[in-house]
């Protein structure tokens with residue numbers, strides 16, 4: 001029998017929140033998402049797209065966004081992670097690939113944050129390999145810095161962020177704080 005490993009203690013969310021700045025509150029984000037929905041409807045022009053959510057971080061954004069889009073959608077998700085609860089990224093781990101055939105489809109690729117772009121680039125390239133005819137990247141937020149990998153960008157972006165680690169509205173602080181109804185930035 002293997003000896004159980006004690007869980008790594010997590011830095012407390014309460015301490016992070018006490019010194020964090022609230023960048024965008026829920027009402028502001030809901031307004032931003034409503035506007036994204038209108039713009040996406042215009043781009044789809046009646047076409048039924050595959051709404052592909054990148055788990056886990058995009059879960060909350062995806063739910064709000066889907067309700068803001070009036071065009072009917074087909075839902076699927078991928079699970080790809082490269083931060084795995086840490087505050088800096090490493091190699092991308094695929095935990096779940098799409099099941100809906102993407103051949104000839106328009107894909108709305110939905111994620112919470114475009115930071116260095118490795119995650120969305122890998123998932124976008126995978127959709128193209130699967131034969132998607134058009135991949136529209138939708139990100140709730142994009143971080144402002146000069147570390148973005150070449151060849152990736154959001155077709156639809158909600159808000160721009162300073163170059164600080166953020167959490168809330170789906171995004172985690174050591175796997176905590178995802179259900180905070182706003183976006184917070186660590187000092």
Ligand SMILES: O=P(O)(O)OC[C@H]1O[C@H](OP(=O)(O)OP(=O)(O)O)[C@H](O)[C@@H]1O
Pocket residue numbers: 054055056057058080081082083084085089111112113114115116117118119120171172
């Ligand atoms: O642009 P990048 O530098 O690649 O970072 C962006 C990615 O990082 C987060 O995922 P994470 O790996 O933390 O997994 P999670 O979605 O489960 O939080 C976020 O949800 C994006 O998918």
Ligand SMILES: Nc1nc2[nH]cnc2c(=O)[nH]1
Pocket residue numbers: 083113115116164165166167171172173
């Ligand atoms: N929670 C969270 N996940 C990220 N993934 C890439 N950048 C970030 C960030 O600032 N916060």
